[in-house]
Amino acid sequence: MSDKLPQDSQNEEVDLGQLFNAIGKLFEKLIAFIRTIFKALFSTVIYALKPIVNHFKVIAIAVMVAAILGFVTEKYAKPVYTSSMVVKPYFGSKYQLAYNVNYFNSLIGSRNLKELSTVFEIDTQSVTNLLGFEIEIGPETVNDLLKDYNRYLQSIDSTLALGVTYENYIENRDILSGDIFTIKAKSGTSTIFKSLEVGFEKTLKNSYSEKIKDIRDRSIAVKTKTFKNELKRIDSLQKIYIQVLKTDSENGNASIGLEGLIPLTKEKTVTREYDLFKEQMAISDSLKTLEQELIIKNDYYDVLSGFEDVGSIQKTIWDRYSLIFPLVTFLLIIIVYLAYNSFKFIRDYE
Secondary structure, eight states, rough: OOOHHHHHHHHHHHHHHHHHHHHHHHHHHHHHHHHHHHHHHHHHHHHHHHHHHHTHHHHHHHHHHHHHHHHHHOOOOOOOOEEEEEEEEOHHHHHHHHHHHHHHHHHTTTTTTHHHHHHTTTOOOHTTTTEEEEEEEOOOOHHHHHHHHHHHHHOHHHHTTOOOOOOHHHHOGGGGOOOOOEEEEESSSSGGGGHHHHHHHHHHHHHHHHHHHHHHHHHHHHHHHHHHHHHHHHHHHHHOOOOOOOHHHHOOOOOOTTTTOOOHHHHHHHHHHHHHHHHHHHHHHHHHHHHHHHHHHHHSSSEOOOSSSSSSOOOGGGGOOHHHHHHHHHHHHHHHHHHHHHHHHHOOOO
């Protein structure tokens, strides 16, 4: 029995040694694999930079010439002026607004100066300076977006609302989802923008919005008449109860009616008067709400911010030709080099 113990111990040592050897070889293979990946990446980078280094002078000259041409083009290019107008349409006029912005752009693209002059009521010489219009939702705050998202969830089925996240709603909503819109105009002159508001006033007041407003006005008129009739009815009932209370106080009798068949105690009379008072206040509040709606939404739109008298020069990254030209030139050199080497490889391949 004592002879077997050393033999078992030796077997365990051999097994552990083999295990450690296997683990060591596995780590060696893993390190070699990582080394191979880095070596391949390094070779790829060197291979990509090698033609740039070999033809550095040619590439540098081409990029410098492109930068000079871009600087000259940027300096002598005709400036583009922009101005923005923020509006809040009512009565569905936002649909016509979105359509007309595209329509105006198509007129500008086709150089239909006569129609543009008629729409904006300006001379054709000034119309030639128009370069285009853009429309976007907003400006909006985070609270406005959250309110819109909450209203949208309440307008759809609860099972569908579970799958609509705030991010999905913001990403997928279209231009007509908003209530406030920013109209951006671009022109070759800085003094034309204020005169453009006339054309958008015509856009925001159209036959559809006039129809919706007429329906709204008639609906409010009917509701107002109904509420006023209810107030008259309540006023008549109040006068009756006042007369009842006066009669009770004079006669000292606690009930009235046909031979006492319809008793009216003093407690019930007070409770009913209070109910009538609450109903009267609720109707008065409803009338005030209708009056406020007529005051607030009596126009077809509100101009929150009109076009500026003098526009500002538009300057974006795409207008920096001194940067765009060299970058495009460098990319073209790379594309031509890759295309040439691909063609040469395919031609010599056997």
